[in-house]
Structures are given as C-alpha cells and as structure tokens.
Amino acid sequence: MKKWKQFVGAVVLGAVAVSAHAGPRLDRIQESKTLRVGTPGDYRPFAMKTDQGYEGHDIDVIEAMATELGLTIEYVPTTWPNLMPDLQADKFDIAVGGITRTPARIAKMAMLPGYAPFGKVALARTADKKKYQSIDDLNQASVHVIKNPGGTNELFVLEHLKNAQVSTHEKNAEIPALIAEGKGDIMITETYEALHYSHADPRLSALFIDQPLTPINYLGFMLAADDNDYLRMMQFVWDLMDERDVLDQAEEKWLN
Numbered sequence: 001m002k003k004w005k006q007f008v009g010a011v012v013l014g015a016v017a018v019s020a021h022a023g024p025r026l027d028r029i030q031e032s033k034t035l036r037v038g039t040p041g042d043y044r045p046f047a048m049k050t051d052q053g054y055e056g057h058d059i060d061v062i063e064a065m066a067t068e069l070g071l072t073i074e075y076v077p078t079t080w081p082n083l084m085p086d087l088q089a090d091k092f093d094i095a096v097g098g099i100t101r102t103p104a105r106i107a108k109m110a111m112l113p114g115y116a117p118f119g120k121v122a123l124a125r126t127a128d129k130k131k132y133q134s135i136d137d138l139n140q141a142s143v144h145v146i147k148n149p150g151g152t153n154e155l156f157v158l159e160h161l162k163n164a165q166v167s168t169h170e171k172n173a174e175i176p177a178l179i180a181e182g183k184g185d186i187m188i189t190e191t192y193e194a195l196h197y198s199h200a201d202p203r204l205s206a207l208f209i210d211q212p213l214t215p216i217n218y219l220g221f222m223l224a225a226d227d228n229d230y231l232r233m234m235q236f237v238w239d240l241m242d243e244r245d246v247l248d249q250a251e252e253k254w255l256n
Contacts, residue, residue: 119212
C-alpha cells in the first residue's frame with residue numbers, strides 16, 4: 001500500500017492547521033466527537049453487518065482512522081441505490097463497504113486513494129463451472145443471473161448480459177446462497193467477494209479470477225465533498241494508516 005503514500009509536508013501542515021480554521025463539517029465532527037459512517041453492510045469481506053455490529057476490511061480501517069482522530073463511530077445503514085443520495089443528503093460523513101471508484105462517483109463526491117485491485121467476475125455452482133468459459137456463455141437465455149440493485153455489478157449485468165434471464169434480489173449477501181441452492185445460475189461480483197464465498201462454500205466457484213470480465217479497478221472510501229478541511233484531514237489520516245501499516249494489516253487479515 002506504500003505506493004499510495006502522499007505524506008508530504010504541505011499536507012501535514014495543512015492538516016495540523018485545520019483545527020483553528022476548520023470548515024463546517026469538520027467543525028461539527030470535532031464538536032460532536034462522532035464520525036458518521038454509512039455502509040450497506042452486505043459486502044464481504046469489506047463490510048458486513050453481524051449480530052455484534054459490523055466487521056470487515058473497511059471496518060477495521062475506518063475504526064483505526066476514527067481512533068487516531070479521537071472520534072467514535074456512528075454507523076448509518078444505507079443501501080447501494082441510496083448510497084450516493086444519502087451521502088449527498090448529509091445522512092453520514094463517509095461511506096465504506098467495498099465501493100468502486102468510478103468517474104460518476106468522483107464527479108460528485110470525493111474518494112480516498114484506491115485499494116484492493118479487482119475485476120468483475122462470476123460466482124457459479126461448482127458443478128456447472130465448466131459451462132461458463134466466456135462472457136458469451138453467461139449471456140444466454142438459458143442462464144439465470146441474480147443481481148443486487150444500485151451498484152456497479154447491476155450496471156455490468158444490464159449492459160453485458162442482456163440475453164440472460166435477469167432477476168433482482170435486494171440483499172446482496174443472500175445471493176450466493178441462492179446460487180448454491182440452484183435458484184439462480186450466476187452472480188456477477190468482484191474478485192474478493194467471489195473468492196470469499198467460494199472458499200466458504202464448496203458448492204460455489206469463482207470464475208474468471210485470472211482474467212476478469214473488466215479491466216482492473218479499485219475500491220475507495222467515499223466522502224462528502226463540501227468541506228476541504230475535512231477532506232484534507234481524512235486524507236492525512238489515511239496516509240498515516242498507510243505509514244503505520246494499518247492498511248497492510250487489514251489486507252493481510254481480510255483479503256489474502
């Protein structure tokens with residue numbers, strides 16, 4: 001993760017100075033001692049809602065960042081279709097949970113440096129994996145694709161799998177079990193989620209891992225872009241986590 005290092009003097013000086021002249025969002029965060037974190041909480045291994053709270057790669061990193069800032073976290077549930085509208089409506093300060101960096105998002109929001117390089121892949125039943133050797137094999141009327149709404153996986157399905165039978169299931173985390181049980185054939189997802197579920201359930205296999213269906217992209221934390229002091233502070237703390245190997249430790253724990 002060191003390649004994302006931007007820990008330079010100008011950033012350090014700027015971040016140190018914000019407490020005296022902070023913008024409105026950073027002022028509010030500092031006064032309340034609370035960072036509001038939005039997440040769909042349904043995307044392993046990045047952020048998953050459990051009976052005990054939230055867990056995953058992004059949860060470890062954002063909690064370490066909050067600790068460094070002397071803040072407590074208030075988790076705010078959201079959904080993939082509402083992720084950007086909720087952030088724009090000021091329901092939370094930052095969104096985490098396996099969010100793809102895209103031009104459409106960065107045009108309206110800020111995003112921290114990319115991590116976890118991935119491509120779009122497919123999750124299928126192990127018994128059927130030999131049927132699917134190419135995207136053309138997926139794009140057939142005989143193939144039932146189950147998608148979750150509101151994210152880049154849905155966009156991929158709608159653009160590239162127009163001939164397939166496509167249905168929508170609201171809860172992303174439930175789709176792998178539906179595939180394993182034969183209630184659907186294919187789930188389009190990203191590298192890490194497919195690997196997680198294929199390792200957890202031998203009935204499932206991750207396809208196209210070595211040659212993803214899309215060019216490599218990166219995930220990123222998405223922030224409200226209405227306060228430059230807040231953005232500078234969050235970038236500073238992200239860089240600090242990089243320097244202290246917090247990002248490497250989270251990667252080793254959750255992604256390897």
